[in-house]
Amino acid sequence: xxxxxxxGYLINNHEDNNSYKQLKEIVEESIKISVKNICGNKLKxxxxxxxxxxxxxxxxxxxxSYNLINSFPNLHxxxxxxxxxxxxxxxxxxxxxxxxxxxxxxxxxxxxxxxPLHSDINTGESIHEIVSWIPFTKCYSSNSLFxxxxxxxxxxxxxxxxxxxxxxxxxxxxxxxNLKPQYLNMDINQNLIFTPIMxxxxxxxxxxxxxxxxxxxxxxxxxPYLHHxxxxxxxxxxxxxxxxSKLTEVTDSYKKPIF
Amino acid sequence: xxxxxxxxxPIPIGRFSSKDQNIIxxxxxxxxxxxxSIPFPExxxxxCFIQLFNIFGLASCNSNIIFFxxxxxxxxxxxxGELVNCFRGKFDTISFASENYQINLNQNYKELEKIIEELxxxxxxxxxx
Numbered sequence: 343x344x345x346x347x348x349x350g351y352l353i354n355n356h357e358d359n360n361s362y363k364q365l366k367e368i369v370e371e372s373i374k375i376s377v378k379n380i381c382g383n384k385l386k387x388x389x390x391x392x393x394x395x396x397x398x399x400x401x402x403x404x405x406x407s408y409n410l411i412n413s414f415p416n417l418h419x420x421x422x423x424x425x426x427x428x429x430x431x432x433x434x435x436x437x438x439x440x441x442x443x444x445x446x447x448x449x450x451x452x453x454x455x456x457x458p459l460h461s462d463i464n465t466g467e468s469i470h471e472i473v474s475w476i477p478f479t480k481c482y483s484s485n486s487l488f489x490x491x492x493x494x495x496x497x498x499x500x501x502x503x504x505x506x507x508x509x510x511x512x513x514x515x516x517x518x519x520n521l522k523p524q525y526l527n528m529d530i531n532q533n534l535i536f537t538p539i540m541x542x543x544x545x546x547x548x549x550x551x552x553x554x555x556x557x558x559x560x561x562x563x564x565x566p567y568l569h570h571x572x573x574x575x576x577x578x579x580x581x582x583x584x585x586x587s588k589l590t591e592v593t594d595s596y597k598k599p600i601f
Numbered sequence: 602x603x604x605x606x607x608x609x610x611p612i613p614i615g616r617f618s619s620k621d622q623n624i625i626x627x628x629x630x631x632x633x634x635x636x637x638s639i640p641f642p643e644x645x646x647x648x649c650f651i652q653l654f655n656i657f658g659l660a661s662c663n664s665n666i667i668f669f670x671x672x673x674x675x676x677x678x679x680x681x682g683e684l685v686n687c688f689r690g691k692f693d694t695i696s697f698a699s700e701n702y703q704i705n706l707n708q709n710y711k712e713l714e715k716i717i718e719e720l721x722x723x724x725x726x727x728x729x730x
Contacts, residue, residue, distance in 0.1 A: 398636055453602060454638035458655055464644040465609045465619070502644075505651050507679060508687045512658035513651050570645040572609050573616040 343431060350492035351536035353528060354428060361423040362476075362531070368417065369445070369478050369556065372410035376403045389479040391552040392449035400447055401454065408445045411556070417443055418584065421558060424533050425474055429560055432472055432535075435587035436563040438577055446544075448485060448553040453546055459517045461495065462538035462559075464502075466572025470565035475534040477555040482527045485553040487534070490521035490541040498541060517541060560584070602664035604656055605630075605640040606673070610647065613672040613720070614699065622669040629667065629698035640669075648678040660691040670699040674717045681717050685710055 346352045356362045370388060377385040380402050383394045395403055411417065418439050422429070429437070448455045463469050475487060498513075498521065505513050517523055521541055526534060536542070538559075547553060561567075563583060567576045577583065586594070607622040617625075619642060630637040643652045656666070666688070677684065688695060689706050695713060696703040704712050 401637055401639075454636065456659075457639065458641055458652070458659065460642075460652075464646075465642045466645045502646070502649075502651065505654070506649055508654050508657065508683055510654070512655040514655050514658060571611060572645045573611065573618050579618070 343428075346432070346535075346537075348492070350495065350540045351489055351534060352428065353526065353532050353534050354425060355532055356424045357427055358423040359531070361420045365417075365420045365424075365476070365556075366478050366530075368411055368414050368420070369407075369554065372407045373403065373447075373554070375410060376406035380406060388554045389551040391447065391554070392452075395449070397449060397452040397454065400449055400452060404445055404447045407447075408442075411445060412442050418558075421474065421476065421556070422560075422584075424476065425535055428535060429472065433560060433562045435585060436590050437585040438561050438563045438581040439584040440559040441580060441582050443556050443558040446553070446555045446557065448544060448547045450485070450547045450550060450552065455544070456546060457544045459490075459514050459521075459523070459541055459543040461499065461541045463499075463569040466569055466575050467538050467559065468561055468565065468567050468575065469538065469569050471538055471559045471561035473536050473538055473557060473559050475536070475555060475557045477528055477530060477533070477553065479551060479554050480529060481525075481553055481555070483525055483549050484545055485547040485549040485551055486525045486527065487542055487544055487555075488523040488525045489536065490517060490523050492537075492540060494521045495539055495541045499539065563590075602661045603630075603635055603638050603667065604660055604664060605638055605667045605669075606653065606656065607640040607642045607669045608673045609642050609645045610649075612670060613675050614670055617669070626667055626669060626698045629696065629701065632701075633696070635665075635667070643673070648676045650677060650679075654687075657687045657691055662691060663693050664691055665694045665696070666692050667696040667698055669697075671697040671702070671716050672699075672720060675720045677717060677721065681714055681721075684717070685714050688713065 374385045377395055380399055381395055385394050605626050627637050641652050641656055689710055692706055694703050694705055
């Protein structure tokens with residue numbers, strides 16, 4: 343946990359390997375079905391998806407798979423069981439979870455899969471959430487997520503207005519010089535949690551392996567939902583009530599007097 | 602290179618979630634037979650165009666950019682001529698998915714200047730809810 347305070351992120355070994363195995367089956371089978379439906383071909387392996395799917399079809403495969411994956415009723419429980427203890431320490435027992443789990447498919451040399459440098463709070467997400475990121479292929483070098491230095495991320499948030507001019511260094515150029523972006527090397531028995539304050543993103547994948555990962559967000563149920571004026575990130579539109587404490591169970595049954 | 606660009610703050614035509622903006626842009630791409638790419642979302646802060654400036658740095662020359670709406674320019678704080686020159690440096694066309702409209706920047710860049718100027722004149726318009 344000290345690493346989280348210092349770095350703003352933690353790479354964990356999965357707390358429940360059996361849940362990860364089930365999760366991987368769901369993701370793999372969903373993508374296989376989608377590839378078969380959309381491209382008419384049989385997928386050999388997730389990391390070699392680019393050998394079966396043209397970059398033009400990647401987004402359609404991703405959206406089809408995303409819908410299949412999110413139709414599994416135990417999806418959130420499987421995801422949560424990988425990080426349950428860490429989350430309880432960070433967020434407490436009352437939790438809201440992102441309604442839909444996102445799927446990323448990043449094939450080699452696909453420019454349409456680039457996620458530019460950003461911090462989730464800049465696009466309106468709650469500063470109080472934790473992002474959980476779970477890979478299903480080995481993540482290394484440019485096929486992985488890059489993440490930046492926490493102190494430098496905080497400094498950039500404070501001084502962000504400085505970059506709001508054309509013909510100045512862009513946020514990506516600033517990050518390259520000052521934020522020390524680092525690709526995270528992760529095995530498939532590991533997952534990542536990080537604060538949305540951290541600037542992160544993904545570049546063109548210059549490796550020979552497709553990266554497949556999912557991500558979703560958890561937050562304390564009673565913490566504020568919006569960062570600035572933004573649409574669609576509230577409880578019921580973006581998050582749902584997920585876990586409650588014994589105290590919340592009791593207070594939920596309280597009915598105020600009507601005079 | 603095709604780049605798509607959405608707004609995470611309210612704009613004069615209303616408040617739209619990223620999901621809804623993506624749907625409109627995807628539909629536009631389908632109709633125009635363009636390959637959809639994941640949008641660059643602009644930050645929530647008023648008058649902020651940091652992600653757009655980032656796009657100017659990342660895009661290759663002769664790219665095309667698709668905005669969710671032309672009204673995303675309504676609170677642009679800087680010099681319009683300078684902004685349009687940045688577009689012309691990287692993009693051949695700019696499209697506006699909600700309005701189903703596109704401008705050829707090599708031929709009609711003045712039209713883009715006019716759109717932004719008119720939007721800024723009406724920036725007192727209340728955001729539709």
